[in-house]
Amino acid sequence: xxxxxxxxxxxxxxxxxxxxxxxxxxxxxxxxxxxxxxxxxxxxxxxxxxxxxxxxxxxxxxxxxxxxxxxxxxxxxxxxxxxxxxxxxxxxxxxxxxxxxxxxxxxxxxxxxxxxxxxxxxxxxxxxxxxxxxxxxxxxxxxxxxxxxxxxxxxxxxxxxxxxxxxxxxxxxxxxxxxxxxxxxxxxxxxxxxxxxxxxxxxxxxxxxxxxxxxxxxxxxxxxxxxxxxxxxxxxxxxxxxxxxxxxxxxxxxxxxxxxxxxxxxxxxxxxxxxxxxxxxxxxxxxxxxxxxxxxxxxxxxxxxxxxxxxxxxxxxxxxxxxxxxxxxxxxxxxxxxxxxxxxxxxxxxxxxxxxxxxxxxxxxxxxxxxxxxxxxxxxxxxxxxxxxxxxxxxxxxxxxxxxxxxxxxxxxxxxxxxxxxxxxxxxxxxxxxxxxxxxxxxxxxxxxxxxxxxxxxxxxxxxxxxxxxxxxxxxxxxxxxxxxxxxxxxxxxxxxxxxxxxxxxxxxxxxxxxxxxxxxxxxxxxxxxxxxxxxxxxxxxxxxxxxxxxxxxxxxxxxxxxxxxxxxxxxxxxxxxxxxxxxxxxxxxxxxxxxxxxxxxxxxxxxxxxxxxxxxxxxxxxxxxxxxxxxxxxxxxxxxxxxxxxxxxxxxxxxxxxxxxxxxxxxxxxxxxxxxxxxxxxxxxxxxxxxxxxxxxxxxxxxxxxxxxxxxxxxxxxxxxxxxxxxxxxxxxxxxxxxxxxxxxxxxxxxxxxxxxxxxxxxxxxxxxxxxxxxxxxxxxxxxxxxxxxxxxxxxxxxxxxxxxxxxxxxxxxxxxxxxxxxxxxxxxxxxxxxxxxxxxxxxxxxxxxxxxxxxxxxxxxxxxxxxxxxxxx
Ligand code: HT7
Ligand code: ZN
Numbered sequence: 001x002x003x004x005x006x007x008x009x010x011x012x013x014x015x016x017x018x019x020x021x022x023x024x025x026x027x028x029x030x031x032x033x034x035x036x037x038x039x040x041x042x043x044x045x046x047x048x049x050x051x052x053x054x055x056x057x058x059x060x061x062x063x064x065x066x067x068x069x070x071x072x073x074x075x076x077x078x079x080x081x082x083x084x085x086x087x088x089x090x091x092x093x094x095x096x097x098x099x100x101x102x103x104x105x106x107x108x109x110x111x112x113x114x115x116x117x118x119x120x121x122x123x124x125x126x127x128x129x130x131x132x133x134x135x136x137x138x139x140x141x142x143x144x145x146x147x148x149x150x151x152x153x154x155x156x157x158x159x160x161x162x163x164x165x166x167x168x169x170x171x172x173x174x175x176x177x178x179x180x181x182x183x184x185x186x187x188x189x190x191x192x193x194x195x196x197x198x199x200x201x202x203x204x205x206x207x208x209x210x211x212x213x214x215x216x217x218x219x220x221x222x223x224x225x226x227x228x229x230x231x232x233x234x235x236x237x238x239x240x241x242x243x244x245x246x247x248x249x250x251x252x253x254x255x256x257x258x259x260x261x262x263x264x265x266x267x268x269x270x271x272x273x274x275x276x277x278x279x280x281x282x283x284x285x286x287x288x289x290x291x292x293x294x295x296x297x298x299x300x301x302x303x304x305x306x307x308x309x310x311x312x313x314x315x316x317x318x319x320x321x322x323x324x325x326x327x328x329x330x331x332x333x334x335x336x337x338x339x340x341x342x343x344x345x346x347x348x349x350x351x352x353x354x355x356x357x358x359x360x361x362x363x364x365x366x367x368x369x370x371x372x373x374x375x376x377x378x379x380x381x382x383x384x385x386x387x388x389x390x391x392x393x394x395x396x397x398x399x400x401x402x403x404x405x406x407x408x409x410x411x412x413x414x415x416x417x418x419x420x421x422x423x424x425x426x427x428x429x430x431x432x433x434x435x436x437x438x439x440x441x442x443x444x445x446x447x448x449x450x451x452x453x454x455x456x457x458x459x460x461x462x463x464x465x466x467x468x469x470x471x472x473x474x475x476x477x478x479x480x481x482x483x484x485x486x487x488x489x490x491x492x493x494x495x496x497x498x499x500x501x502x503x504x505x506x507x508x509x510x511x512x513x514x515x516x517x518x519x520x521x522x523x524x525x526x527x528x529x530x531x532x533x534x535x536x537x538x539x540x541x542x543x544x545x546x547x548x549x550x551x552x553x554x555x556x557x558x559x560x561x562x563x564x565x566x567x568x569x570x571x572x573x574x575x576x577x578x579x580x581x582x583x584x585x586x587x588x589x590x591x592x593x594x595x596x597x598x599x600x601x602x603x604x605x606x607x608x609x610x611x612x613x614x615x616x617x618x619x620x621x622x623x624x625x626x627x628x629x630x631x632x633x634x635x636x637x638x639x640x641x642x643x644x645x646x647x648x649x650x651x652x653x654x655x656x657x658x659x660x661x662x663x664x665x666x667x668x669x670x671x672x673x674x675x676x677x678x679x680x681x682x683x684x685x686x687x688x689x690x691x692x693x694x695x696x697x698x699x700x701x702x703x704x705x706x707x708x709x710x711x712x713x714x715x716x717x718x719x720x721x722x723x724x725x726x727x728x729x730x731x732x733x734x735x736x737x738x739x740x741x742x743x744x745x746x747x748x749x750x751x752x753x754x755x756x757x758x759x760x761x762x763x764x765x766x767x768x769x770x771x772x773x774x775x776x777x778x779x780x781x782x783x784x785x786x787x788x789x790x791x792x793x794x795x796x797x798x799x800x801x802x803x804x805x806x807x808x809x810x811x812x813x814x815x816x817x818x819x820x821x822x823x824x825x826x827x828x829x830x831x832x833x834x835x836x837x838x839x840x841x842x843x844x845x846x847x848x849x850x851x852x853x854x855x856x857x858x859x860x861x862x863x864x865x866x867x868x869x870x871x872x873x874x875x
Contacts, residue, residue, distance in 0.1 A: 001864045005371045006313040012131055013046035014038040014089070016138035021128065025146040025190050027100035027110050031059075034093045034128040036138070040085075049082040049089065052125035052132040055097060055107070061129075062092040080129055093129050102126070103782055103823040111256035112215070114151065114191030116269060118262060121312055121375045124183035134182040134309045135418040142175045144190060151190040153213065157181070157265045159247060177265055179245065182308055182418065187264030189213070189252050196222040200230055203237040208244050212275065213252040221276035224287055224676070225251060228294035235295070235329050240407060242302045251275060251294070255749060258784055258826045259379065260293050263300035270297070273750055273785060279674035279715040281748050284684060286716075287676035291333065296326035307411065310418045312375045316367045316443075317421045319379075320387020327388060334678040338614040341540075341566030342682070345620045348541045348567065351389070353628055355381040356546070359448045360632075361836040362872040364475040368421050368443040373868035376826050382446075389544040390442045394428050396487045396514060396542050397439075405431040438485040438518050446475040449484050451517070452548040457532045464492060464529040466537075469521050470545075476872070486517040489542035489565075492526065492533035497562025503527045512539050512565065534558045539565040551575060557603055566617060573607065573621045576600055577649075581630050584645035589638055594645070596652045605657050608664055608690075615668055616682025619689050624649060627799050637841050639799040643763065647696065654697025665690040665705065674715040681717075688721035695729040707733050720754055727762050742778075752778050753789035760793035763800045767808045770794050781820065784827045791816050795834040802834070803841065807848025810835070814852040817866060818859055825863030832856065832869040850874070 015038065022033035038049060053075075061068045063082065073082045102109040107126025108117050117127065125132040142156040148171040154163070158177030165171050196219060197211040210229055212222040229251065236242045246266045253275035261270040274293040277286050303325060304318035327347060331340040358364060358381055365378065367387045372378050395403040406428035413427060421443050429436040452469045468488065472481040491512045492500045499511035504526055515524050534555050538547045551559075551572075559572035577600070584594050607613070607621050627646055631637045654661065668687035670680045691709065694702025706729070710722035723741055726734040738755070745751035759765050759773060773779060773790055780786045795802050795813050802809035813834060820828035838849035856862070857870045 001373045011043040013044045015041050019138045020141045022143045032128045038089045049085045051080040051129040053129040054078045054126045057096040059094040105258045116254045120184040137180040140177045145172045146190045153193045155189040185265045187267045209248045211250045221278045224277045225275045228291045232295040232298040261297045263297040268297045283717040284681040295329040299325040307414045308418045314420050316383045316387035319384045323388035324391040339678045342616045364446045366446045374864040402432045445481050447472045449545045464526040467523045483520045486543045488515045489539035491536040536568045540567045585641045588644040589641040594648045615686040619686040639803040643800045650696040654693035661690040695725040756789040757793045760790050761797040766801045767812045810852035814855045821866045825865040829865035
């Protein structure tokens with residue numbers, strides 16, 4: 001496969017002003033008529049028109065009214081070139097595609113018999129020939145024609161300008177989008193749907209029509225998405241002065257979808273998972289996901305749609321920025337300081353669990369990649385979550401007001417343009433009169449920087465010195481790195497646990513200050529420090545780095561008990577827990593007896609019962625680092641030892657903190673009507689963690705409580721938590737509970753996904769059991785949610801069984817990647833990434849893993865998506 005390089009970017013040869021699309025929608029044979037006006041791009045020396053098309057039957061091609069014959073153009077792969085074209089051109093292209101056979105869910109496809117599209121990144125070329133690249137922006141008009149009975153609802157981007165009957169059982173709708181847009185933002189839907197709608201008054205007094213479209217039977221699950229949409233619109237107005245620019249904004253939910261959702265202009269298409277919710281079927285995490293994703297897609301209207309990306313290497317320009325915006329939105333919706341910190345802790349967890357490993361693995365790439373084989377493989381945690389961290393660091397460095405000035409300048413300069421990450425950085429720098437040239441390295445260098453800190457207190461001079469040493473490990477294609485521009489927020493705690501006032505160079509800096517690292521070694525001296533302090537470094541996780549500081553247990557306990565920065569307070573607990581987990585893992589590996597010290601348990605018990613603290617924070621503080629996070633700390637990974645160590649720790653906590661856990665289980669009940677507000681969510685989370693610890697200890701009362709909670713729960717959060725506790729504890733009632741759960745929710749696809757996922761990730765579920773579940777009538781490999789709920793949950797979420805010593809998990813993985821690749825390369829390729837870190841396992845496991853990787857790589861017919869992932873893993 002061909003590698004595409006960022007350095008090879010050239011401007012498009014032609015620009016497209018208008019596109020008129022006509023669709024005669026038929027699942028077996030859809031005819032697409034495309035009439036577009038193009039003109040030569042003054043910024044390009046090229047004189048040929050380049051169009052992309054894939055899996056299309058080309059019926060006719062006319063240029064300025066004349067039919068072109070095969071001698072007039074070339075088709076090489078997906079590129080159609082028309083040479084020697086005039087300054088201004090009208091092209092008319094007729095193609096045929098077959099939506100019902102499109103299992104890739106890219107381009108135009110059918111789901112449950114209806115039509116949907118997915119065009120990002122390069123799906124539009126599976127609909128018609130077009131200069132399908134984000135720097136070609138055009139005004140679209142769309143005419144949809146389809147059978148009226150089967151597809152009563154016909155939607156596309158922008159405004160509905162005409163609709164009516166065609167007489168032969170078919171009808172039509174014409175849509176015009178007044179804003180020019182790249183082709184990846186095109187969308188259409190032709191389906192039997194119903195909607196919840198509302199008119200919403202915008203800040204400038206205009207009324208906008210908001211609609212949430214779902215399949216019949218799901219209207220009782222749209223309230224939260226609608227509320228989240230209204231909150232998003234208001235928040236964007238209030239925090240950034242950004243208004244909805246359309247009269248109509250639609251969300252459509254579809255059951256077959258490769259990712260979470262898509263920000264098509266005015267017609268967002270969503271995975272049902274991020275739309276449908278009510279207390280009976282959705283958990284607190286589902287509700288939170290809906291708020292975040294509805295916000296994320298809506299915020300793209302400015303950060304992505306109005307200002308878009310010049311090329312796909314700049315993906316983080318829109319994704320990093322929009323993730324940052326959705327994170328801030330969710331934090332502001334909670335509105336409390338603890339709520340914000342708990343959200344931040346979740347973000348740190350995601351980074352450590354998924355992004356740091358990516359940065360250290362074979363697919364490591366900079367936030368702005370230099371090359372790719374398949375762009376779909378670069379919708380990654382690095383581009384999204386690390387990208388958001390990079391945006392957050394601007395705000396940390398420039399302050400909230402400075403960041404806002406930068407955003408304002410960015411929109412002022414670039415509205416209606418397709419731009420680069422450099423343009424964004426320049427806007428930030430220029431708006432604040434700052435030199436941010438070194439900051440560019442966050443975009444160009446892959447890998448997670450490691451910052452080592454050394455400290456010294458001088459009790460005579462009353463100074464406290466911190467020296468930082470930064471480095472960054474080699475990543476594929478980048479052996480040595482330059483120092484990063486790193487904001488490190490620091491506070492110093494006195495012996496009484498309070499923040500000491502900070503002074504550097506005579507300047508009073510309050511209780512937290514942001515130190516800026518730009519060199520590989522830098523020293524900062526705090527003055528007038530009255531006593532040996534405990535340093536709280538990297539407050540609020542001010543940069544996506546690994547902090548290497550030799551904290552002793554006493555320091556960590558002090559921070560865990562007192563740090564005013566909630567993120568670092570949590571972090572101290574994680575460090576305490578990680579130390580124990582690593583020690584226990586070593587002991588489990590050699591069959592030594594396992595023991596957990598009283599100091600740790602005491603600290604955990606105190607945190608658990610400290611009712612001055614928010615339950616949501618206590619839950620986070622008591623949650624142990626995941627098995628995956630432990631694995632990242634170990635050079636030679638034996639998943640079973642890690643599992644045994646963590647299970648031992650959980651059971652020990654459950655047994656030795658039994659009284660406190662039972663008390664908190666009771667204290668954090670949320671009687672009455674279910675509400676997904678932050679306090680109730682926190683209480684349920686803490687209560688259900690207590691239940692998980694108690695049942696991990698096989699506590700009889702705990703097991704009885706789990707059964708009772710399962711039987712009586714009035715909401716899905718408690719239901720699923722109880723079921724999970726029963727399954728993981730191998731409780732006698734687990735099988736019956738699973739059956740009851742299935743029977744009760746058989747018709748709720750998203751709940752049945754949970755049913756599969758719970759089983760797939762249980763350490764008792766081996767490959768044979770997963771194969772059995774694949775034969776279940778409710779299993780369907782073609783549905784991405786279902787495939788992920790069973791196969792990905794097993795391969796990425798059940799380390800003990802996936803890494804079975806006989807290699808059966810890996811053989812299963814290879815088989816599924818190969819089969820899925822024939823249906824849906826995007827889903828297959830994500831599953832393929834479960835093997836990214838294969839070189840870190842024991843030699844025996846490595847051997848099996850390599851064999852499985854080679855088996856996949858050796859397939860003759862393989863998508864670029866999967867070939868790139870396994871190729872890089874084996875390289
Ligand atoms: N911008 C959207 C990306 C997306 C996507 C990418 C590749 C293949 C399918 C896809 N569906 C959605 C989602 C987002 O970040 O908002
Ligand atoms: Zn996005």
